[in-house]
Amino acid sequence: MRTVKQVSDLTGISVRMLHHYDKIGLLKPTKLTEAGYRLYDDEALETLQQILFFKELDLPLKDIKEIITSPSFDKMKALESHKKLIILKRDRLNGIIELINKTLKGANSMSFKEFDMTEYYNALEDFKTEHEDKVIKMYGSVEKYNEFVEKCRAKEVDIAKEAVKHYGSIKKFAEAIKKNLNSDAITKAEQIDEFKKDCLYDRNPKLRKLYKKITADLSKDPSSKEIQQIAGEITNIVKRDYEVFKNELGDYYWYTSVRNCLEFPKGLVKNYDGSGMSWLEAIDKKYGEGAAKFTGKALKIYLGDYEPKIEKLYKKLRADLSKDPTSNEIQQIVFEIAKETRRQNEVLKVDSGENFFGYMADFYLSKPTFIKATDKKYGEGAAKFIGEAFKFYSENKIEMK
Template identity: 65%
Template sequence: MRTVKQVSDLTGISVRMLHYYDEIGLLKPSEVTDAGYRLYDDEALMTLQQILFYKELDIPLKAVKEIMYSPHYDKIQALENQKKLLILKCNRLNDLVKLIDKTLKGETAMSFKEFDMSEYFNALEDLKKEHKDKIIKAYGSMDKYNEFIERCRSKEVEIARMAIKQYGSIKKYVKAIKRNYNSNVFILAEQYEEFKKDCLEDKHPELKELYKALVADLGKDPSSKEIQRIAQEIKNTAQRDYEIFKIDTGNEYWYSMVQIYLLLPDWIKAVDEKYGTGAAIFIGKALKTNLGDKQPKIKVLYEKLTSDLNKNPYSEEMQKIVAEIANETHRQHETLKIDEGENYLGYMAELYLSDSAWAKEADNRYGNGASKFIGEALKFYSEGVK
C-alpha cells in the first residue's frame, strides 16, 4: 500500500489532483485509514496508469470515467487501443517537427490562421457529448472514434486543405459537420443495419423461408427461373416491409445490398457461416441477375463518362455528362440533408487527380487513365460554374 504522497512522488500527479480523482469517482483509494489517510494498492496504480494514458490523449476526465467504468470495459483491449492512439499521436508530432524544419528552411509557406484546425478538433470532441449514440453506432465504440480523431490530427494539413477546397473555409466545414450529424444518413444506416440483422438472425419469418429456399441447393444456376422467382419475392418483400427500400432512392439502396453479398468480406463470411460455403456469392449472383440493368443513376453516368477515354474531357459532350453527375449528386445530398459544400465537384476532381488510392480504384474500375480523365472533366466543370 502507498500513501497519496507516495503515489504523487511516483507518478508526478499532484496530491491535489489525486484528491480530485477521488471526489469525482474516477480513482478511489483502495483503503482509507481510521485517521482518514488514503492508501493505494497495485491495482489502483494500474488504474491510474490507464487514466494517465487517456489524459495524454487529451480525453476529458468525464469521458475517461464513462469509458473505464463501463460494464463492457476490457483493460487489455483498452491498452491495445491506447497504444494505437499514442503511436498516431507520436507520428503526428514527428510530422509537425518535419513541417517546422521545412518552414525554417523556407520550403513551406502557409497562413497558419487559415489552417487553424482547433475549431475542427473541438467540434469532434463536442460531438462525443451531443451524438454519443450515433458515434458508437457509426464507429463501433468511443475508443474507435478517438482513434479516428488521432488519425485526423496526423493529417491535419490535408484535412484543412480539403475543407478550404470544398467548403471555402474551416469554419464552414465545422458547421457542415455539425449539420450533417443531424442528416438522414444515420437514420438510413440504422434502417440498413436493421434489415441485415433481420436477415442473419431470421427475425422476418417470410424472408427466413425465402432465403432458406434460395440456398437449398447451391449447385443450381442462380439465373434459373426457379431461383429468379425466389429472388424476386425476396426483393418484393424487402421493398414492402423495410422503409429504406420504400423511399425514392430505395432501388439504389437495394443495389448496394446486393453488392455486399459479392464484395464485403465480413458479410460474406457471416452468410457463409449461416448457410454454407459459397452461399453469399450464390445469393449475390441471384439477386444481381434479378436486378438486370437497373443500376444507380450516378453509376451509369460515370460509366457513360468513361466509355471512351480517348475523347476530350473538356468537350461539350463530356461536360454535359458531368453536369448530369453534378445534378444527381446534389439531388442525393439534398435527399439525405447533407451539406456538400460550395465546391464538392472541385474537391472530388482533386481526389481523382492527386489521391493515389482514388486513382487506383478508378483505373481498375473504368480502365487505365480513367482517374485523370474524370478528374480533368470534373475540374473543368467546377471551375466553369464558380
C-alpha cells in the same frame, strides 16, 4: 552524370538517405560503375526534385513512390498541384510567423485562427454528447469514438488541408460536419445496417426462411426460374418491411446493397462482430462459401435493366475514354452528374462542400489506390479521364442545358 556525393552536395540530401531511396525503389541510380558506385543523370535529378516537393507536403515515402511510379503521373500537372499546396502552406506559415512576431512585440491579444481546428473538434464532441446512441452504433463504443477523434488530432494538418480544399475554409467544414452528422444519410446507413443484421441474426423469420432456401444449393443457376422466384420474394419483403428501401432513394439503396455483394472485396464492409468479420464473410460462414456472391447475383438478375440515374450517367461518362474530357459533350454529362448529386444530397440533407467535384478530381488524378482500382474496373486511363473532366467542370462551372 553525378556521383551520389555530388548529388548530396547539390541537394542537401544525405548520402545515407539517397542509399535508402535506392534500397526502397523510390529513386534508383541511372547506372552503376564497374566498382559499384551510383551515378545519376538529369532525369534522375528531376525525379528527386519531385520527391522533395512531395516531402515538403509531408507525404510518406511509400505514398510518394506510388504516385511517381504511377502510369498516369504527369510531372507538369504535379508541379502545378505542388505550387498551389505549397502556396497554401506558405500563407499558413506566414500567418503563424506574424502571430509570433506580434507576441514577441508584447501584443496582448492572441489569435490562433491561422491554425485553429476548434470548431471541427467541437462538432465531433457535440455529436458524442447529443447522440451517444448513434456513436455507439457507428463506432462500437464511446471509447472507440474517442480514439477516432484522437487519430484526427494526430492528422490535423492533413485534415485541415483537405477541409480547405473541399469546403473553402475550416469554418465551413465544421458547419458541414455538424449538418452531416445529423443528416438523413446517417439514419439511412443505420437502417441498412439493421437490415443486414436481421439477415445475419435471423431476426426476420420470412427472410431467414428465404435466405436458407436461396443458398441451399449454390451450384444452381442464379438465373433459373426457381432461384429468381425466391429472389423476387426477398426483394418484395425487403421493400415492404424496411423503411430505407421505401423512400425516394429506396431503389438506389437496394441496387447498391445488391451490387456490393458482387463487387466489394471481403473486409471492406463494416464489421459486425468482435472478430473483425465483415458482413459478406459472415453470410458466407452462415450459408457456405460463395453464398453472398450467389445471392447478390440472383438479386441483381431479378433487378433486370434497372440502374439508378447516377449510375447511368457515370457509365455514359466513361463510355469512350478517347474523347476530350473538356468537350461540351462530356461536360454536359458531368453537369448532369452534378445536378443528380445535388438532388440526392438535398434529399438526404447532406452538405458535400462547395468544391466537391474539385475534391473528387484530386482523388481520380492523385490517389494511387483509387486510380488503380478505377483503371482496373473501367479500363486503363479511366481515372485520368474522369479526373480531368471533373477538374475542368470544377474550375469553370459551365452552365449547361
